[in-house]
Each structure stands twice: as structure tokens, then as C-alpha cells.
Amino acid sequence: MRVLVCVKRVPMTGGTIVLTDDARAIETRHLGFTISPHEECGVEEAVRLVEAHGGESVVLTLGSAEAEEQLRDAMAIGADRAIHVVTDGQEWDPQATASAILDAIRDDEAANGSFDLVVFGNESADAGNFQVGVRIAHALGRPIATGLKALTVEGGAARCEQEVPGGRDVYALPLPAVVTVKEGLNLPRYPSVPGKLRAQRKPVETRTPERPAPRLEMTRLVVPEGDRKQAEVLGEGAAAAPHVVEVLRDIGVLT
């Protein structure tokens, strides 16, 4: 089977978020980059499906030239090749993102046949638009199930389990289909050293479409204030335990 997984490069912010002077981006000079944990599980799932059923897994990103790093990471885990929709690093809105990814999918499918499964994260780590996968499913005319915590492919259909309060809802999708997944779907493997070396030689196809005018246009970022406080230190080491017990009694969780 052929599986495509879409990932987005995002900064690895630590304890605080610092913005650039124009407040239109996160200051990333001292930060590393990664992809959403949801998407990491998507990559792992694509690789496992191809290990089990044969075929090809392809990883795609729309992002700056530096986002090749995230494609190589995915190929180190086992993705076979990559498609890089290269941008100048500006934010693309969800409609523009979906339409550029769609063009890439259509071109790849024209050459290599349909993807049985196109895999997205449930939401991107930074923007959290909850929609790129749904838009692409509509444009491709394929069914979509979202927020999956379990996925089994058998006999031309995908059994999709979504976590809901009180249990799991199951959808049965005929292939080809689109899914969005969540962390917890699997435990992604760590890349091996040979895997990383192999990834350096795997092919990356690049495309450079024009960025359309955004229809959801970010104008400014704001770090929410409010919950900034400084903790009251109750003490050090085991000697502080009675103070903790006192707090727990005061708020009524210990009687």
C-alpha cells in the first residue's frame, strides 16, 4: 500500500515563549525544532503499515528550506522518500496549506497511483487549526476520520478508533481514505544510527508554489499574561512534608 504522512516543522519552546520584536513569530534563535507528537505517531504508523503490508511511505512538509531536517528525521524512522513544498518561512493559512499539499498529492498520484491512506496530525502543534486534513479529504473526495488512537487496515478498509469520554468510537472507512491521528496511537521508535545514515541518501522532491493571499491572516502574537506567579516555597526536602499536609487539609482534599 502507499501511505502519505504530512508533518509541520515547529520550534521546541521550553518553559517560556519569547516573541520576535514585531510580535509576528516566536524568537527561535536559541531553540531546536520538531514536529507535533501527533504527527510523530503518524510517521510511525505509516512506516508500520508499509512494514506490514509492503509498499511505500512518503513524508511531506510545507515549510522553509530548514524543514528538510524534519523530513530527514521521518526518513530516519523509516519513511521511504519525501516531498518538500518549500516556502520562505512565512506562515501559510490553512486553506493555502491544504491547497498546496493537495497539488503535491495530485501530481504524485498521477505518477505513482493513489495513496491508500493520507495521514495528518489531529491538529498542528503551533497553529492548531484542526482543519488541513479535513479540507484535503473533501478536495480528494475521500472519507476522513479524525483524532484516531488506533488504526487497523485490512481487506481494503481502515478500522479507526477515536477516543471519546467513556470509551472509543469506531469508524470503518473504505480505502483510499484520509485520517488524522493523535499521540498515543503508538509509541514511536527512536531512529537508529544506520537509519539516520540511510535517511541522508533518500530522495527529497522539492516544489516552490507561490503563497496565496491569506484568508485567515495572523496579525500579531501575544503571550498571555495572568498565570505568572512565584510559588510559595513550603520548605526543602522531607522536612517540608508537614507543610504540604497542612495545605492539603486547608483546601479540603485531605481530612
Add this chain to the structure above:
Amino acid sequence: MSVLVYLEHAEGTVDEPSLQAATVASSLTGGDEDVHAVMASDTVSLALEGALPVEVVHVAVHDAFGSYAPLAIAEAIVELVGRLGAAAVVGPGTERGNEVLAHVAALLDLPLAANCVSVGGPAVTRVRWGGSLLEEARVDAPTLLLTVQPHAVAVEPGAGDAPSVEAFTPTLSEGALALRVVERVGAATGGVSLADAKVVVSGGRGAGSEEGFAPIEELAGLLGAAVGCSRAVTMAGWRPHTDQVGQTGTKIAPEIYIACGISGATQHMAGCKGAKRILAINADREAPILQSADYAVIGDLHEIVPAI
């Protein structure tokens, strides 16, 4: 012109995030336009509970709504948008609310601003990074589509008159009828559910190992608490992902959150913004979590936790 709000409900009882969405919808009309609500049901005799800040409730009635069917709900909403000429469609920023509105946005080929915390016409403020960052944005669309971040706005009750209820049978595509829940699998029960727990005791990388969770479990047992963890712990395989608190884990809202050996990365804190109080137990006085915690104990969690 009118504004349409999509309400999620359980047998007629509208959930809190949907009421918050209705409040935002009525703020958009400026008072002189109608707020219409749409609900999906498999029965005409839906018993509506509670006051709603809307003039009309449209109940889309179809057998397909016997179980959750996201695309079918979206098609019903789109039909109504056309009929009412709605200027905006507002939904709750829940997993399902976002899914339904994303389908609506795809069907109408319009932008969607998800998880807004405030809305002033086309200028919206929405959350990024699970709430650790806010984004001011402009939406360029003839019909404004948005969802409202849960628990970001206070619910204003309806002005008095009960809304009129109008049932309709939406025309649904074959694809929409096929895309529905076919089976419900029960959850593995046992223990206190993390999302609803009054007390949560969590361990992070500082717990050191799978065995390092023994004192944390013991304390949780004593307090009737749920056990949580950070992503560092899930990645190491010490605890299942169902225990993970954070942006890509579970969002919790306990009376007190006791975080042991957790540094306080923004993505972790995004999951415990709902906690009334936070107690951090950490070896490092400079750990970022001390800037969001109410109380802290400095030192080795392996000595402190058993002593409590």
C-alpha cells in the same frame, strides 16, 4: 442577517462549551439580528433543557443522527446557512465542534478560525500552542466561521422567552450517511479518570524510572487522586499515554495538581491550566514550573513524596 450557532447536546441537554459558543454568537448580532441555533437529533421530540440565548432552535432530524456523524451534521448546517443567509456560524471549540466546523469550512470553501477567545467581527483572537500563546487574526470571508475555545468566555443566560423550535429534515449525501460511528467500545475502567479527578499527582522525568512511580502511586491512593505524567515519561515507556497531561495529552482541572519532577514546559502546562492550585516538587529552585505553581517544595521527590 442572522447568526447561526451549532450546539452539541446529550438528549437535549446542551453542553457548557456550546452555551459559551451561543454567548459569542449573540454578541456578534449587535442585538438587532436573530441568533439561530442548530442541533442534530434522530427524533423530532427532542426535549430542550435550560435557557438558551437564541431566538430559534432548528432541529435537524434524521436517522443518521442516532450516532455521531460529523459530515452529515455539517451538511445540515450548510443547508441552513443557505436558507438563513447567515452572516456567521459559531461552534464549540471541542474536538467534535472543531471537526464539524472544519467540514462546514471545506464544504463552503471558506476560512475557519478555530478556538477563538474573543471575536470582534472579522478580527479574532485565537489560541495557539494549546493556549500557551494567543494569535490576533483577520478573517476574510462573506460568512464568518469560527469555534470558541472552551472555558474562555462566561455564559450569559437567555433573555427570557424560550426559543421557538423548528424541525427540518436535511438532505444528506451518500458520503455523509456513510461517515458515522459504527460501534462504541467501552473504556478500560478502573481508577479515577484523569480528566475529572479532584486531585492529580504527576511524575516527570525526575521520577527516574517506572519503579520511581511507586511513591507517587502511593500518595495518589492516599488522596483518592489520579496519577498523571509528563511526555518525557510516556516517551520513556514508564507510563501509558493515557496518563499524560498536556497539549497532546489530557487536559485536567483538579482542585490541586501535585507535579513531581516536572520542569514545566509550556506544552505540559497547557494541560493543567484548569487546575485551581499547583504544588511543584522539584530539585531545582529555578525550574520554570515554579512560575506557574502556587506552592513548591525543593528537593528530591523520592525523599519528599513518601514523607507526605
